[in-house]
Amino acid sequence: MIDGTNLKATSETSSHAKPNLKPNLKKAERIAYIDQKLKALYPEPPVPLDHQDPYTLLVAVLLSAQCTDERVNQVTPALFELADNPFDMAQHSAETIREIIKPCGLSPQKSKAIKRLSEILLEEHGGEVPAEFEALERLPGVGHKTASVVMAQSFGVPSFPVDTHIHRLAQRWGLTRGRNVNETERDLKKAFARDRWNDLHLQIIFYGREYCTARGCDGRVCEICTTCFPQRKHPKVVNKP
Numbered sequence: 001m002i003d004g005t006n007l008k009a010t011s012e013t014s015s016h017a018k019p020n021l022k023p024n025l026k027k028a029e030r031i032a033y034i035d036q037k038l039k040a041l042y043p044e045p046p047v048p049l050d051h052q053d054p055y056t057l058l059v060a061v062l063l064s065a066q067c068t069d070e071r072v073n074q075v076t077p078a079l080f081e082l083a084d085n086p087f088d089m090a091q092h093s094a095e096t097i098r099e100i101i102k103p104c105g106l107s108p109q110k111s112k113a114i115k116r117l118s119e120i121l122l123e124e125h126g127g128e129v130p131a132e133f134e135a136l137e138r139l140p141g142v143g144h145k146t147a148s149v150v151m152a153q154s155f156g157v158p159s160f161p162v163d164t165h166i167h168r169l170a171q172r173w174g175l176t177r178g179r180n181v182n183e184t185e186r187d188l189k190k191a192f193a194r195d196r197w198n199d200l201h202l203q204i205i206f207y208g209r210e211y212c213t214a215r216g217c218d219g220r221v222c223e224i225c226t227t228c229f230p231q232r233k234h235p236k237v238v239n240k241p
């Protein structure tokens with residue numbers, strides 16, 4: 001598996017380095033720089049999905065799959081008006097739920113998942129959202145990323161939810177050679193202090209939204225990349241998750 005950033009960093013800091021530019025930062029230096037830079041830019045990152053408690057957060061995160069947070073926040077007021085707890089939600093048909101959540105996409109699957117997970121919360125967890133990865137990941141429509149967001153943002157458990165955007169940025173910043181979000185999560189957890197994971201997840205998302213769009217940049221434009229990789233000569237090729 002090829003990681004273009006690290007290969008380039010190695011070659012560009014050796015005999016092919018541009019003479020008038022500073023050398024690329026070493027990985028430990030990149031980690032420290034990115035950590036402090038993101039902390040300074042977003043000192044108290046807010047949770048982007050509107051919610052009132054672990055249940056409404058769980059439903060909102062489930063809805064955010066392949067949908068923007070903005071769109072989810074437009075849809076959830078009507079959904080939570082209908083039902084903002086598992087007991088009330090389980091009373092409604094998947095079809096009723098689907099009519100409301102249609103703008104989020106994947107509504108047939110998401111509506112069935114919301115109804116069924118509400119029933120399971122009542123049947124197996126006393127109507128509460130469990131604060132355990134394993135139990136969360138057994139719920140329909142809830143994968144590791146969704147469980148990690150709930151664990152981080154509702155229960156304060158250090159987690160590092162990695163979506164495709166964080167996966168892309170972590171590669172552009174030379175923090176991982178991950179071929180998928182799981183490998184990237186593993187590398188980011190090794191790189192950063194545990195007590196920074198929850199905030200960093202949000203800070204990287206905000207930075208990505210503000211500066212680093214999916215197709216908008218070749219990895220040689222804004223301050224983080226130009227500070228970390230002044231010798232970078234070519235666009236960073238990113239592994240698709």
Ligand code: SF4
Pocket residue numbers: 172211212213217218219220221222223224225226
């Ligand atoms: S230079 Fe481009 S890829 Fe790097 S952080 Fe900035 S916007 Fe993202």
